[in-house]
Amino acid sequence: MPPAIETRDLRKEYGELQALSGLSLTVEEGEFFGLLGPNGAGKTTFINTLVGLVRKSGGEARVFGHDVETDYQQARDAIGLAPQEFNVDRFFPIREVLAHKAGYHGIPQAEAERRADDALERVGIYDKRNERFDWLSGGMKRRLLLARALVTEPDLLILDEPTAGVDVQLRHDLWELVTELNEEGTTVLLTTHYIEEAERLCDRVAILNEGRKVTVATPDELTERGTDTIAVRLESPPATAPTLGEYAHETSLSEDRLEVRVDDGGSMAPRLLNDLEAAGYEIVDLEITRTSLEEIFVDLTDREDRTVTRSSASGREDGEEGRPEDDRETEKRETEGIA
């Protein structure tokens, strides 16, 4: 079986701007894969290239082996997309919106209606099936986007910031639902600004920055790349921090609290305690903290204007005016449910 997603040297230019600069990524079938990166890193552009909303400038992109341009329909039929923006037809009851979507993908009407009901039930808004999109609350709109992505029973589910701006309860409901879908065999590609979300859900994450892949790793591997801090409280603290061996990358003392940054807190703590006791210090308390994934993320993508937990689609507004004609056309397709 070919990978769910495979891109080689994928490039997208908007005039001078390199939104994707030679991105090569592979997502295996069945994986729960996260795309992380600060605003403007290229996450949405990457997704839009896969679903045919953006025409690539160069490189290759395949979904389950189907080229996203030359085998567009097969690639697109395999994908369910819950986009960041609410691009839903506002004039029809939501059940019809979903049935239309399934119809565009060649599913006969009776089956399309059954799937629409199933999808609405699955995301918990079946009782709203006869209402129009505009009448739904913000949280219900997010649920609807997911239902629309599910109505074609996709092998690859792409979620572009599915929990942006939703309350804690809904966030947990969505996490549970997508975990279930993944366990049933659906490959999931998720973009998020919530590091906790990536850590909790994803088998592997790719960190993107300025259109480039910075790294691909499991959340645990990423956390292991960080350092730990051992904090000890000393009974009679000295005036300045004691000198320690090379294992201590950084040492600081504030009143009776000594903080020592080391590679691996668990294995270094006994050595630190020995050294401090040998130097005559009495230790009252000890605490080890791991570098969080969020700190590692910030280190890897260090930039002055980064944000980690933003929710709206900035960046897009800047590019709106200079948007090439073909992109506008493909976006229209998606709104109409064709893409």
Ligand SMILES: Nc1ncnc2c1ncn2[C@@H]1O[C@H](COP(=O)(O)OP(=O)(O)OP(=O)(O)O)[C@@H](O)[C@H]1O
């Ligand atoms: N249609 C467009 N025309 C011109 N520039 C664009 C267009 N779409 C995106 N861009 C630019 O491409 C870059 C990547 O944007 P993209 O939306 O893919 O980033 P992102 O990682 O999804 O960001 P965010 O987290 O803010 O959603 C940004 O600099 C953005 O301004």
